[in-house]
Amino acid sequence: MLVLLSRQVILSFCFILVAIIGLLQQALPLWYSAILLLLLLYRWPLQQSSPKVNKLKRINIVAALILLLLLISLKQSGIFHFMLQILLLSAVSRLVLIRQRHDSHQLLWVLYFLLACCFIFYQSIVISLFILALLLFTLYNHYQLYASKQHRVQLLQLGKALLLTLPIWLALFLLFPRLQPLWRIPTAESAITGLADTLDPGSIEKLVQSDTLAFRAIFNGPLPSRQQLYWRAKVYEDFDGRSWTVNQRFERNQARGPVTGNSETDPLIRYQIIAEVSNQRSLFSLGEPLQFANTVRPAAAYLVEARRPVSQRLSYQLTSVLTAIPEDNATEQRLNLRTASANPKTAALARQLAASADSATALIEQISTLFRQQPYYYSLNPPRLGNNSIDAFLFDTRTGFCSHYASATAVLLREAGIPARVVGGYQGGVWHEEQQYLEVRQREAHAWIEYFADGRWQYFDPTAVIAPERVIAGLDAVLSADEQNQLQANWRRFSAFNYLGQQLLHLDYYWSVWVLGFDDSQQYNLWQQLKAASKILAMLGALLLIVIILWYWQRYQRQPAKYAVPVQLMQRHLAGVISYKPAGQHLSQFITVLKGHNPAQASLLDELDGLYQRALFADNQQALAQLTLLLKRNSKTLAKLNWPD
């Protein structure tokens, strides 16, 4: 049947496709998106061109050329992205030529598939809802192609159909096995967020100005005090006189020594972390992690890391004990004694301090006193430092952020012969009482040190000495009004936006816990619970079934069938064409019209009509039997009846 697509439908398809191209930006090089959009625009000049032009041939040549380009760039993009690119190419070139309803079939299915693919790249609730809306819009257009003309009824029917499929969605979500992905999603070259592998003086100040979420934590038990919430993410052990770098040994996966934490005296903390996309492997943990979920693995220096760079929101469960960190590796002490020759004044000061201190603890005490008594300041905007950054900070500027104090302390300790290293991570977080989770943003980024004493790495936070409120009450408590303004994004100043943003974040939290976090272990739990309640469930199910059967039976008893038997028979067997019958036309009249369109079946239709009339209007049982038989015998022929448009 030849049905031309309306302008509106074609524009809708274009809109959906452009939206998909936008959503799949990660899988598409910029030049390719541009080519696709240009190709899409080509539809209009092509439509105007003379009918002599072989449009199909033209598009095929263009598509073949683009395919060649894609093949050339295959190495860069990877096979998965390549597949998406081909699908998009086929969809776009289809849309360029499409005229008839008949041709839109493949296009629609490809659109559905591409929209589903978008979910691979996005997990946040807002974009998920947007993709869902696009899916529904596609469905609506699909429906509109085939539905009858009345607008309102159509939406109603679509709504009904969706409502009917809702239990299937739920069942698939809850019960479908969580298979491992069949392909590996290539890591995008997207920007790394969070703490980097190198800690410059100044890098944390920059990070703190970002309002984005780093991770959320849920505690299975009471919330530890703020002073205990030192989330370790990176351990910096290489120092070049100016900046700190993660030691290369941490790149390798090392075997973990025996668990040394004294779990009897120190309380165990069980918690779940939902880490946001960072595109790096390092994750967050408190103290010494003892038990790991299988999505993460232990890393050197008792850190935790993901098996692959975190390109999707990652949820993992940990059990930690809040003690000093044990020694991980025999070379660790030696590694953390190395000093750079860049800061001679600092070295002299360290020797001076060490002379009057007999232990590491005493030296720490001396350094604290130094910071407390000398005019040192805590500021978000410290002056820039030269190459001898520690000397410049300790003796000239005396103004710094947490990383300045941490690296100065670590250098002082090293110069005095005590192994020390800088730890980067997050401190504190915002606790949401109602939703029961801790929200940790980039602005909570922090640096402190660990020094080796009593056979373990003890933590020490020089910031707690210079600005104790930073640890107790959070960053805002320490900063001046100007600095607070500098931190706050403009929209956060309006309380209504702030409130809305916060509510959206909470929604996002529930989404990630209940929808994204629903993994196979939770599924297993659900099965176990179902099994435990199987008897009650079976009884309930049986009861429900009985009620439904009774209800139907009652209904059946109360009201007769809507139509008489012959009518039902004819409607069933002429299902292919009956929708073309005008409401007011009676069936015999319709059959007369139908005969005109199907001359080959005229005698069959005549016979059917005669039997139908006698069966329905004269209540002739014999005719009814004959009609049933005739319909059954010719059901295939009847299914193929033509109806021209």
Place this chain on the structure above:
Amino acid sequence: MLAQLHQIEQSLNQVILGKPQQIRLALCCLLAEGHLLLEDLPGLGKTTLAHALANSLGLTYRRVQFTSDLLPADLTGISIYDARSQQFHFQPGPVFSQVLLADEINRASPKTQSALLEAMEERQVSTDGETRPLPSPFFVIATQNPLFHAGTSALPESQLDRFLMRLSLGFPARAAEHQLLLDDSKGSRLQFLSQQLDSDTLQNLQQQVSAIKVSDAVIDYLLSLVDASRSRNDMLPLSPRASKALLRASKAHALIAGRDFVIADDVQQVFPSVAEHRLDPRSSAASHSLSQIILEQTLCPL
């Protein structure tokens, strides 16, 4: 018997050329024992049709030309004092015949028009405190000019409702008019009537109409048509009398078609003629717009 009926139909078609559908509906109306209203412009043959119908049914008929000064007594009859017997003697009017041809009925005063009401519905006439039954069968075949013509007064709704059908012949097709003109010299077209029913056969046929089978499905469809008119405010609702009339007309239509059961098509065929003048009394007979709307918009699952 049915063959006789068909022959009559054929000969009527000889008299009124090119209007087989209207003729079938007119016969249908009479078989259903209903009164018939013919509405047309002057000169389109409605009086001829009325005459031909009355003739071919083999019934005694009287024709009354309605005028504005026609009195009710001119229709029903009057009691005259007979000096010889010193008694009032009832002189029956033209209404006391089997077929009353009421020509140009809408030219009479409303008073006279309503004198017909009792006769049409009750098939009896009350004068001077006495009720006199009309002969059986009793038909009124009335003709009227369209309402916009000078000197007409509209029939009240109540009276319109008593006509089973309202028909309009309309202009003949060119070929039919050609034939008409060719035959002009041969005299009145009524001479083409070759067949007559007798009174017994007519009664027999009318009994057969009553015996036509109607399935529940058809009655449901008929009711949904009637219901449709009741749920709208751009037309008058159809009364139960109208639905009864619709059913009888459908049955008669089935009989003429040679069936002993009513099909949906019967209902649809007679519906415009039966319903239109009840849906909108001011409409002209040629327009079937309201009834067509109902037919198109009411779902016919049959």
